[in-house]
Amino acid sequence: MKQGQMETPCYVIHKAVLDQQVALLKKALDDNWSNYIVGYSFKTNGLPWVLMQMKTAGFYAEVVSEDEYNLARYMGFSHVIYNGPVKSRESFLDALTRGHMVNLDAEQELDWLEESDLRDVQVGLRVNFDLEAICRGETSSGEEGGRFGFSYETGALHRAAKRLEEMGVKLSGLHLHVSSRTRSIKIYRALARMAVRLKQEYGWNLSYIDIGGGYFGGMENKPEFPAYMEAVREELSAGYTPEETTLVVEPGTSLITPPVEYLTAVVDCKDTYAGRFVVTNGSRSDIDPLHGKSSYFHKVGYALADPHGSYRIQETALGAWEEQAGPAADREIQSRQVICGHTCMENDRLFVMEGEPALRPGDVIAYRKVGGYTMCLTPLFIRYFPPVYVEEAGQLTCVREKWSTEEYVRKSHFRDAF
Numbered sequence: 024m025k026q027g028q029m030e031t032p033c034y035v036i037h038k039a040v041l042d043q044q045v046a047l048l049k050k051a052l053d054d055n056w057s058n059y060i061v062g063y064s065f066k067t068n069g070l071p072w073v074l075m076q077m078k079t080a081g082f083y084a085e086v087v088s089e090d091e092y093n094l095a096r097y098m099g100f101s102h103v104i105y106n107g108p109v110k111s112r113e114s115f116l117d118a119l120t121r122g123h124m125v126n127l128d129a130e131q132e133l134d135w136l137e138e139s140d141l142r143d144v145q146v147g148l149r150v151n152f153d154l155e156a157i158c159r160g161e162t163s164s165g166e167e168g169g170r171f172g173f174s175y176e177t178g179a180l181h182r183a184a185k186r187l188e189e190m191g192v193k194l195s196g197l198h199l200h201v202s203s204r205t206r207s208i209k210i211y212r213a214l215a216r217m218a219v220r221l222k223q224e225y226g227w228n229l230s231y232i233d234i235g236g237g238y239f240g241g242m243e244n245k246p247e248f249p250a251y252m253e254a255v256r257e258e259l260s261a262g263y264t265p266e267e268t269t270l271v272v273e274p275g276t277s278l279i280t281p282p283v284e285y286l287t288a289v290v291d292c293k294d295t296y297a298g299r300f301v302v303t304n305g306s307r308s309d310i311d312p313l314h315g316k317s318s319y320f321h322k323v324g325y326a327l328a329d330p331h332g333s334y335r336i337q338e339t340a341l342g343a344w345e346e347q348a349g350p351a352a353d354r355e356i357q358s359r360q361v362i363c364g365h366t367c368m369e370n371d372r373l374f375v376m377e378g379e380p381a382l383r384p385g386d387v388i389a390y391r392k393v394g395g396y397t398m399c400l401t402p403l404f405i406r407y408f409p410p411v412y413v414e415e416a417g418q419l420t421c422v423r424e425k426w427s428t429e430e431y432v433r434k435s436h437f438r439d440a441f
């Protein structure tokens with residue numbers, strides 16, 4: 024690991040904030056369903072340093088592809104939850120052989136299982152049901168319906184369970200992960216209620232109920248882990264007890280979104296007929312790769328002196344800027360400043376500042392709560408991956424160096440052809 028100065032643009036992970044989220048989740052589970060397993064969703068942010076933190080916290084790896092499965096093994100996770108509709112046969116059988124928890128999501132997986140001689144394994148079925156009917160306008164797929172899991176309504180779920188029974192494999196659990204637009208408590212009540220209903224209807228004796236991920240975490244005026252877990256306990260208690268059934272949760276964004284900031288620096292300010300553009304060295308691609316957000320949590324750090332100098336964490340740590348924003352007082356007020364990224368896309372614009380002190384080269388703009396679905400989705404567009412630092416007690420450590428030409432060309436074959 025490298026210690027010391029930081030370069031922008033970069034991500035900064037505030038370790039204390041991450042620890043706080045992990046502790047809050049554990050306490051919420053301890054208080055409500057002491058028999059639990061947390062599977063950290065690799066796809067949300069699979070940065071190796073983050074994965075090691077989650078492993079250290081005692082969490083399982085929650086993976087949804089062969090690549091992620093291999094990464095979990097590489098990172099030394101001894102417990103894996105293998106989900107997703109497209110698993111490779113080899114990794115599927117490997118996971119079962121090693122006793123990992125595998126939630127089936129395709130007919131093909133039942134075939135693979137049947138063809139193998141594996142019988143004493145831990146398998147669950149992912150449940151597909153009409154959640155939209157219960158939580159109108161809340162699911163990501165809406166009226167179109169979701170494609171994951173075996174359908175309750177068509178009988179596919181029951182048939183899958185029957186197939187397992189016929190081949191002599193115990194159905195260990197149900198997987199109910201659903202992504203929603205609202206991340207509301209009501210969604211989780213509905214999922215838990217569905218788990219109870221399935222048990223009552225089919226008489227299944229389940230050793231785990233996996234309620235999935237998709238929670239809010241660390242967002243103002245939004246629910247937190249205790250409220251979700253309390254609701255899940257209330258509903259689940261109608262059919263299950265912690266003595267007999269393990270509650271599995273698979274958080275991603277609620278753990279890793281709050282601790283991460285993205286720091287960028289102002290490079291140029293230019294006036295055109297249309298107004299003032301402030302060009303920064305960051306990009307919308309790094310904090311909003313799907314270009315789906317309409318606003319970003321951000322804060323502005325007006326440079327004190329040495330505008331082109333590098334910033335030390337003491338100047339950029341959460342909250343420290345507010346006290347240091349003094350120099351802005353003697354800057355002229357600009358009626359409108361459009362903050363833009365470095366790429367050559369016109370839509371690489373981040374936000375507009377109105378009636379604020381004029382920005383200058385060397386000022387810093389930080390975007391907060393950007394740890395989920397950012398680093399893992401940023402493209403290698405125009406510039407390579409930025410560095411990532413961890414801030415702990417004011418000390419900075421580099422946990423991923425900026426990608427260079429070397430990493431970019433690594434797996435390419437081109438020399439022999441010329």
Ligand SMILES: *Cc1c(COP(=O)(O)O)cnc(C)c1O
Binds near residue numbers: 067085238273275276
């Ligand atoms: C994406 C995903 C998660 C995590 O979702 P978050 O919104 O990041 O909490 C959990 N389980 C499964 C099966 C997923 O696909």
